[in-house]
Amino acid sequence: MYVAVKGGEKAIDNAHRLLASKRRGDTSLPAISTAQIAEQLALGVDRVMAEGSLYDRSLASLAIRQSRGDLIEAIFLVRAFRTTLPRFGASEPVDTGRMQIRRRVSATFKDLPGGQILGPTFDYTHRLLDFALEAAGDETAEPAIGTASDEATPRVVDLVGEEGLIEREPAPDPDAPVGDITRTPLEFPTERDQRLQVLARGDEGFLLGLAYSTQRGFGRTHPFVGEIRFGAVEVEFVPEELGFAVPMGTVELTECQMVNQFHGGQKAGGESVPPQFTRGYGLVFGQSERKAMSMALVDRSLRAAEFAEQQSAPAQDQEFVLSHCDNVQATGFVEHLKLPHYVDFQAELGLLRTLRQEYEAAPAPAEEAMREAAE
Amino acid sequence: MSETGYNFAYLDEGTKRMIRRAILKGIAIPGYQVPFASREMPMPYGWGTGGVQVTAAILGADDVLKVIDQGSDDTTNAVSIRKFFERTAGVETTTATTQATIIQTRHRIPETPLTEDQVLVFQVPIPEPLRFLEPRETETRRLHALADYGLMHVKLYEDIARHGHIATTYAYPVEVDGRYVMDPSPTPKFDNPKMDDCPALQLFGAGREKRIYAVPPYTKVTSLDFEDHPFAVQTFKQPCALCDAHDVYLDEIVLDDRGGRMFVCSDTDHCETRRGEGHRGAMLGTAPEAITAGGNSRV
Numbered sequence: 001m002y003v004a005v006k007g008g009e010k011a012i013d014n015a016h017r018l019l020a021s022k023r024r025g026d027t028s029l030p031a032i033s034t035a036q037i038a039e040q041l042a043l044g045v046d047r048v049m050a051e052g053s054l055y056d057r058s059l060a061s062l063a064i065r066q067s068r069g070d071l072i073e074a075i076f077l078v079r080a081f082r083t084t085l086p087r088f089g090a091s092e093p094v095d096t097g098r099m100q101i102r103r104r105v106s107a108t109f110k111d112l113p114g115g116q117i118l119g120p121t122f123d124y125t126h127r128l129l130d131f132a133l134e135a136a137g138d139e140t141a142e143p144a145i146g147t148a149s150d151e152a153t154p155r156v157v158d159l160v161g162e163e164g165l166i167e168r169e170p171a172p173d174p175d176a177p178v179g180d181i182t183r184t185p186l187e188f189p190t191e192r193d194q195r196l197q198v199l200a201r202g203d204e205g206f207l208l209g210l211a212y213s214t215q216r217g218f219g220r221t222h223p224f225v226g227e228i229r230f231g232a233v234e235v236e237f238v239p240e241e242l243g244f245a246v247p248m249g250t251v252e253l254t255e256c257q258m259v260n261q262f263h264g265g266q267k268a269g270g271e272s273v274p275p276q277f278t279r280g281y282g283l284v285f286g287q288s289e290r291k292a293m294s295m296a297l298v299d300r301s302l303r304a305a306e307f308a309e310q311q312s313a314p315a316q317d318q319e320f321v322l323s324h325c326d327n328v329q330a331t332g333f334v335e336h337l338k339l340p341h342y343v344d345f346q347a348e349l350g351l352l353r354t355l356r357q358e359y360e361a362a363p364a365p366a367e368e369a370m371r372e373a374a375e
Numbered sequence: 376m377s378e379t380g381y382n383f384a385y386l387d388e389g390t391k392r393m394i395r396r397a398i399l400k401g402i403a404i405p406g407y408q409v410p411f412a413s414r415e416m417p418m419p420y421g422w423g424t425g426g427v428q429v430t431a432a433i434l435g436a437d438d439v440l441k442v443i444d445q446g447s448d449d450t451t452n453a454v455s456i457r458k459f460f461e462r463t464a465g466v467e468t469t470t471a472t473t474q475a476t477i478i479q480t481r482h483r484i485p486e487t488p489l490t491e492d493q494v495l496v497f498q499v500p501i502p503e504p505l506r507f508l509e510p511r512e513t514e515t516r517r518l519h520a521l522a523d524y525g526l527m528h529v530k531l532y533e534d535i536a537r538h539g540h541i542a543t544t545y546a547y548p549v550e551v552d553g554r555y556v557m558d559p560s561p562t563p564k565f566d567n568p569k570m571d572d573c574p575a576l577q578l579f580g581a582g583r584e585k586r587i588y589a590v591p592p593y594t595k596v597t598s599l600d601f602e603d604h605p606f607a608v609q610t611f612k613q614p615c616a617l618c619d620a621h622d623v624y625l626d627e628i629v630l631d632d633r634g635g636r637m638f639v640c641s642d643t644d645h646c647e648t649r650r651g652e653g654h655r656g657a658m659l660g661t662a663p664e665a666i667t668a669g670g671n672s673r674v
Contacts, residue, residue: 008449008450008451008453008454009449009454009458011451012451012454012455076415076419079415080415080416080417082415083414083415083416084381084385084387086387182412182414182415183412184412185410185411185412185413185585186585187410188511188512188513189513319510319511319512319513323512328415328419328420329420329421329583331419331420332419332420332421332422332424332583333420333421333500333583334421335419335421336419336420336421336422336500339422339444339451339452339481340444340445340450340451340452341445341482341561342445342626343445343446343482343483343545343562343563343624343626343641344482344544344545344546344561344563346563346624346625346626346627346641347544347545347563347564347565347609348544348545349627350544350609351542351544354540355538355542358538358539
């Protein structure tokens with residue numbers, strides 16, 4: 001019983017002990033190590049880092065272990081830890097053009113400078129359960145090895161951009177302050193930097209569903225995958241006392257540049273633009289093309305107002321998308337319905353009893369209609 | 376007592392300062408929802424993160440904290456939040472309303488009148504009283520700015536047209552200091568009159584929605600109504616079955632599957648205090664032990 005009875009504290013303690021034991025599972029089996037999770041459940045770890053907004057593989061692995069594999073719970077653990085960390089400042093913008101490419105594909109050009117690199121992908125695998133994994137010791141063949149180029153790999157949108165066929169994104173003012181949705185409450189309407197921050201930590205499933213809805217006609221954006229790339233980039237930071245950038249390490253990122261048709265016309269500011277491709281952008285920690293692509297589609301949809309497009313679909317609605325895509329917020333509020341509500345329920349019970357008494361006492365609807373007609 | 380590795384009451388001082396600024400602004404503009412940079416807390420959104428942040432920001436080492444949920448000190452979430460502050464701040468906690476300097480609450484205002492030396496911190500799920508009439512924040516902020524509360528009056532009027540009376544029983548909207556319409560959090564409307572001219576400072580924290588608002592001491596708080604349909608609180612046919620209290624909010628307890636019911640105080644501290652003073656309800660002694668023990672005997 002979880003209501004106001006004596007011993008609530010003890011019951012909670014016992015529940016938590018039981019949880020710890022269930023987390024460990026059958027003790028005749030070896031415990032899974034955090035390093036194993038980091039290595040062998042790497043994409044789950046990536047998701048926890050991305051939506052937890054904290055790039056730390058070992059903490060994310062620990063969170064997955066502690067949460068028994070419940071990724072949203074793990075994301076929550078990471079977020080709650082992240083919020084306690086001191087903030088030194090913002091890094092220099094990372095240059096994905098100088099990414100150490102592990103995978104890079106374009107759906108718009110057959111070949112392009114830097115080439116198409118398939119890398120580690122589930123694409124083109126046959127989704128047949130591999131019973132051999134279970135039987136044998138999970139030995140795998142050595143991967144083929146090539147030589148990485150030191151050359152920068154230009155982004156496709158920049159290649160086409162030179163013809164003016166794709167909207168230009170003006171170079172940002174390096175001195176402009178960087179928005180931070182974790183330090184400033186979101187106010188609508190939002191700027192694109194804030195939106196991208198919200199989407200980057202937004203729930204993969206929610207964004208996937210929204211992105212899918214745009215493909216099925218709810219706010220269509222005519223998208224093409226200009227490019228998806230995954231790899232490691234160096235992060236640099238300028239400490240105030242030094243005054244120049246020092247490398248802090250590398251992070252793995254998936255970037256998606258979606259290009260979308262635009263027939264040209266007046267933008268919201270009154271500026272007239274010729275027909276051109278417009279952009280949607282997705283960037284996430286780790287390898288998650290599903291998330292990066294969904295983010296890019298939703299980003300473009302949320303620019304509907306900017307391009308003076310008709311806004312009728314959920315994916316085009318800033319307040320709808322941005323207020324509901326955070327799974328830590330969503331899961332908390334949905335699951336809070338488990339908490340006792342009996343004070344309010346009592347109030348509603350009382351009201352319902354009154355309404356029913358009044359209903360019983362009132363004449364039947366047919367009689368009333370007759371009476372009204374007669375009057 | 377304080378768990379190593381975290382600041383007093385969990386939040387860092389910079390965050391507390393930011394929250395205090397929001398609180399001060401809220402006090403300066405009674406009933407106005409102040410946006411604040413709500414932090415992720417180690418408990419879920421919707422489980423009192425706003426209230427916890429407000430409490431953490433105002434809590435001092437000498438404070439005595441009481442936490443209630445549904446009027447009771449021993450409901451799961453009240454226990455959890457009280458433990459959180461015991462661990463992170465090491466402050467003294469109590470279940471006695473009269474001994475607390477800060478009371479964090481979900482869904483109730485204590486029956487015992489509050490004093491000038493106390494602060495009542497409400498946990499708020501949806502701070503916007505107009506939200507279910509207008510889902511857009513851009514629009515509701517405009518309505519507040521213009522003090523345009525026609526939507527709310529129409530809603531209450533429609534209740535009367537349909538049912539003959541206003542059919543809102545909790546989170547019943549109030550007007551604060553003659554200006555802002557405010558959500559009192561999902562307390563039963565029974566508690567609304569306690570907010571009016573209250574000697575204690577009342578603070579409201581909504582973590583997920585990132586809003587703080589306040590009712591300063593001795594502020595006029597009026598429940599919205601019409602001249603011919605004045606506001607009225609819930610009444611109960613019988614007194615508390617344990618302490619015989621009249622004019623308190625009661626919980627209905629299902630005793631069996633044959634329609635057996637008993638009604639007992641929702642405010643467990645109030646009930647225990649009265650029983651300690653010798654008040655005896657009709658079922659005291661015959662009610663199940665778990666209920667008689669109320670919520671206040673902590674292990």
